[in-house]
Amino acid sequence: xxxxxxxxxxxxxxxxxxxxxxxxxxxxxxxxxxxxxxxxxxxxxxxxxxxxxxxxxxxxxxxxxxxxxxxxxxxxxxxxxxxxxxxxxxxxxxxxxxxxxxxxxxxxxxxxxxxxxxxxxxxxxxxxxxxxxxxxxxxxxxxxxxxxxxxxxxxxxxxxxxxxxxxxxxxxxxxxxxxxxxxxxxxxxxxxxxxxxxxxxx
Amino acid sequence: xxxxxxxxxxxxxxxxxxxxxxxxxxxxxxxxxxxxxxxxxxxxxxxxxxxxxxxxxxxxxxxxxxxxxxxxxxxxxxxxxxxxxxxxxxxxxxxxxxxxxxxxxxxxxxxxxxxxxxxxxxxxxxxxxxxxxxxxxxxxxxxxxxxxxxxxxxxxxxxxxxxxxxxxxxxxxxxxxxxxxxxxxxxxxxxxxxxxxxxxxx
DNA sequence: GTTAGCATGTAAGGAGTTACATGATTTT
DNA sequence: AAAATCATGTAACTCCTTACATGCTAAC
Numbered sequence: 001x002x003x004x005x006x007x008x009x010x011x012x013x014x015x016x017x018x019x020x021x022x023x024x025x026x027x028x029x030x031x032x033x034x035x036x037x038x039x040x041x042x043x044x045x046x047x048x049x050x051x052x053x054x055x056x057x058x059x060x061x062x063x064x065x066x067x068x069x070x071x072x073x074x075x076x077x078x079x080x081x082x083x084x085x086x087x088x089x090x091x092x093x094x095x096x097x098x099x100x101x102x103x104x105x106x107x108x109x110x111x112x113x114x115x116x117x118x119x120x121x122x123x124x125x126x127x128x129x130x131x132x133x134x135x136x137x138x139x140x141x142x143x144x145x146x147x148x149x150x151x152x153x154x155x156x157x158x159x160x161x162x163x164x165x166x167x168x169x170x171x172x173x174x175x176x177x178x179x180x181x182x183x184x185x186x187x188x189x190x191x192x193x194x195x196x197x198x199x200x201x202x
Numbered sequence: 203x204x205x206x207x208x209x210x211x212x213x214x215x216x217x218x219x220x221x222x223x224x225x226x227x228x229x230x231x232x233x234x235x236x237x238x239x240x241x242x243x244x245x246x247x248x249x250x251x252x253x254x255x256x257x258x259x260x261x262x263x264x265x266x267x268x269x270x271x272x273x274x275x276x277x278x279x280x281x282x283x284x285x286x287x288x289x290x291x292x293x294x295x296x297x298x299x300x301x302x303x304x305x306x307x308x309x310x311x312x313x314x315x316x317x318x319x320x321x322x323x324x325x326x327x328x329x330x331x332x333x334x335x336x337x338x339x340x341x342x343x344x345x346x347x348x349x350x351x352x353x354x355x356x357x358x359x360x361x362x363x364x365x366x367x368x369x370x371x372x373x374x375x376x377x378x379x380x381x382x383x384x385x386x387x388x389x390x391x392x393x394x395x396x397x398x399x400x401x402x403x404x
Numbered sequence: 405g406t407t408a409g410c411a412t413g414t415a416a417g418g419a420g421t422t423a424c425a426t427g428a429t430t431t432t
Numbered sequence: 433a434a435a436a437t438c439a440t441g442t443a444a445c446t447c448c449t450t451a452c453a454t455g456c457t458a459a460c
Binding site: 018030032033035036069093104107108109110111121132135136139140147148150152153154155157158161172 | 220239278306309338351353363366372
């Protein structure tokens with residue numbers, strides 16, 4: 001079962017899916033990808049890579065591209081076992097998958113899974129957010145008469161943000177569904193289907 | 203200097219500012235307040251309270267409201283030292299204050315500080331977000347030609363969200379400034395000045 | 405009668421950050 | 433010549449979560 005700490009593992013496997021890479025580059029790509037909020041440090045990346053090596057999820061590969069003079073870089077590649085593990089992690093549904101960071105990682109690597117999984121993750125995330133929304137709004141009604149203007153404004157802004165997020169997810173879900181009906185026989189199809197890009201103004 | 207872990211301390215002091223409370227209630231209020239994302243567990247709240255007791259930031263007070271039959275609740279109150287500490291933490295500017303969680307807590311307790319601090323925090327937060335935006339957009343231009351549709355969409359959505367956040371902050375800063383000019387002599391004034399509530403559609 | 409909520413705590417462990425250590429190379 | 437960036441790693445430490453422990457009360 002996916003524990004919280006599998007986040008780095010999933011991220012590394014997802015990135016290596018696009019081709020071999022060395023640690024430093026992995027960190028850079030990852031921080032760009034999830035640059036909002038927490039940033040990954042070497043202190044957690046390198047040990048994680050070592051652990052994954054031991055677990056046979058990745059292997060070191062001869063680095064052909066190092067410009068000779070440079071410090072030799074350690075380039076990693078996914079193994080078959082690594083790919084299996086990646087697919088397993090991606091298709092795991094349940095609490096851990098809906099949380100902010102975990103969702104983002106999964107979403108970023110959606111291209112490497114199939115639509116069935118994508119829809120499950122998107123829908124799961126959406127209902128999770130809707131639950132939160134309902135809970136907070138319920139409690140606000142009971143606790144109402146909030147004296148604190150600023151706390152109230154923070155609440156309001158929070159609710160608004162989550163509502164936006166829900167609309168975004170709904171757009172994406174709709175797009176995925178349209179894809180389905182638009183692709184009659186092509187199973188793995190990479191025929192540039194309707195981009196998930198939501199309209200700029202809503 | 204404010205370390206990351208002072209978040210709970212700040213939150214507790216801020217809430218007790220509104221009146222005495224016991225642990226269970228503190229947790230509930232806090233989770234409602236920052237319910238988006240991580241939730242505070244007893245495992246961190248109670249030890250933190252003990253620590254604050256030892257540091258003389260709070261004191262136990264006789265609980266008059268427990269309905270006799272009930273398990274006696276331990277009600278806490280801020281000390282003078284606690285209030286000093288609270289004001290010091292609130293007025294501390296610098297990296298820690300601009301990060302997501304820390305900012306939210308500070309914002310929620312804005313009523314307990316003065317406008318000078320509020321403006322500094324709001325502006326600090328805004329420039330922090332603008333920096334991030336600039337960095338990410340710069341790196342996107344260089345790294346462009348992103349093959350991955352989904353990763354690109356995540357980026358787009360992230361940028362859009364941060365841009366919204368910046369507009370929200372600008373609204374709030376404007377509102378604070380308007381307040382300033384609207385209150386000529388009243389220094390601590392609680393004269394219900396222009397609510398920080400932003401217009402629903404922008 | 406049993407689930408949910410009130411109420412307070414402790415112990416162990418996980419995940420990741422900070423700081424340290426090292427050194428080459430590219431840009432300013 | 434200095435500063436930034438490339439590049440890899442380790443050790444200590446912090447903070448927090450999870451799981452356990454306990455027991456009462458209100459609601460269904």
